[in-house]
Each structure stands twice: as C-alpha cells, then as structure tokens.
Amino acid sequence: MFDSVIFDMDGVLVETEEFYFERRMKFFKEKKLLPASSKIEDYLGKTEKGIWETLVTDISTRNLLYKEYASYREDYPINYPDVLQQDVEAILCRLKEKEIKLAIASSSPYIEIQRMIQSCQLENYFDLVMSGAELKESKPNPQIYLNTWQQLATENPIAVEDSMVGIASAKAAGIYTLALKQKFFVDQSKADKQIFSLNELLSFF
Known part of the structure; x- marks a missing residue:
C-alpha cells in the first residue's frame, strides 16, 4: 500500500521543459553562438550546473555566458500558471x-x-x-x-x-x-x- x-x-x-529549452536556444542564437547540444532530451532533469556543462564545454566561456544568461532570463520569466x-x-x-x-x-x-x-x-x-x-x-x-x-x-x-x-x-x-x-x-x-x-x-x- x-x-x-x-x-x-x-x-x-x-x-516547463520546452519553455526553458527554447529560451536557452534563443539566447545562444542572439549571441550568434552554437550550444554543444541542440537536443532537448540532453537537458531534461539536470540541475542548472549540469545544463550549462552540457551547453558549453569550455569552462571560462561557460562561466561568462552563464552570468549573461542569468540577467537574460530575468527579462523572459516563465509564468507557471x-x-x-x-x-x-x-x-x-x-x-x-x-x-x-x-x-x-x-x-x-x-x-x-x-x-x-x-x-x-x-x-x-x-x-x-x-x-x-x-x-x-x-x-x-x-x-x-x-x-x-x-x-x-x-x-x-x-x-x-x-x-x-x-x-x-x-x-x-x-x-x-x-x-x-x-x-x-x-x-x-x-x-x-x-x-x-x-x-x-x-x-x-
């Protein structure tokens, strides 16, 4: 029982998965950059740290982009309801x-x-x-x-x-x-x- x-x-x-994925891809497109993976299934269930390790392989580039994205996502928040x-x-x-x-x-x-x-x-x-x-x-x-x-x-x-x-x-x-x-x-x-x-x-x- x-x-x-x-x-x-x-x-x-x-x-939320599609919204988050599309928001990340839009960010990379606006930066004129290609993420390491463009497959949504590669990001499912991961922490923010794990997601960014998948998105960007180079550590220094990753850290820089993540700081920019933290500000970017505040401009495009998800509406949970x-x-x-x-x-x-x-x-x-x-x-x-x-x-x-x-x-x-x-x-x-x-x-x-x-x-x-x-x-x-x-x-x-x-x-x-x-x-x-x-x-x-x-x-x-x-x-x-x-x-x-x-x-x-x-x-x-x-x-x-x-x-x-x-x-x-x-x-x-x-x-x-x-x-x-x-x-x-x-x-x-x-x-x-x-x-x-x-x-x-x-x-x-």
Whole structure:
C-alpha cells in the first residue's frame, strides 16, 4: 500500500521543459553562438550546473555566458500558471483527502520551486520540498530521493518523474517510479510504469 508521493517538478507538475529549452536556444542564437547540444532530451532533469556543462564545454566561456544568461532570463520569466499540468490541484486535493503525504524533489533551485508553488497557489498541499541544487550531487544520484523519503518518514512512496536521470535517481533510491509520458522522446524504459496523465496516479491509492 503506497502512503506518499514524491513529484519531480519540471515536466511533471509544470510543463516547463520546452519553455526553458527554447529560451536557452534563443539566447545562444542572439549571441550568434552554437550550444554543444541542440537536443532537448540532453537537458531534461539536470540541475542548472549540469545544463550549462552540457551547453558549453569550455569552462571560462561557460562561466561568462552563464552570468549573461542569468540577467537574460530575468527579462523572459516563465509564468507557471500557464504551464501547470491539467487537473494538478484537483489531484493533489484528492490525495490529501486520502491522507497521502506529498513532496517535491526537483533539480531546480529551491527559490524557483517555491515560486512555482506560490504562483500556482499550491501552498496547502506539499509536506516537503527538496532541491537537488542544494546537494553535492543531484539526479541521477539517488540522494535527493533518499533525503526526501527519510524526511517524509513514510514507508512506501511513489515517485513521479519524466526524465531518464530522474527515473534513475528514484529507482536507485528503491522507490516505485511512474514515468509521465512526454510530447518528445524520452527513454522512460527503466520506470516501473508509464502513465499518460497525472490522473492515473489516483488509481494507486
């Protein structure tokens, strides 16, 4: 019997992956530079540090561009309510009614996770929020899931992920993992089960 859910954020609760990818590509185009990879799947589930290591191989160039991009993205912020997955609040509400503990375990910075929660008015649903950006190693390392599970103090959680590194992280922590199908190709074969909408999560409780 499952007693808790640990959600990834980007690509699961909010459909941000395409927005972030297109914003980075637009930045590079305006700089008249080519990123090391132009494939969205190479960036899924990674921390900001991991993303920029993939974008730019040269360290000094990477550091310089990242500083410029930090300012650039402030001019093009994401509006989280616009990309909130369908029925998220209703699903979270149903789970809380069943006394299921809920957490977020995301590679995004903690301040960004909180911005999403507040702007989408989801403050009353999550028992715990964990950011991989604050750990020495984030996904696919299992530490973020191990820490979240330990702090939730539950016996049998489900993880909901979308990316290959996120699935690997949850599975390495010994957690039953659902993979939310994406519009673009992502290898989700290591997940325990693939779901096509978050509404399917309710059938596990």
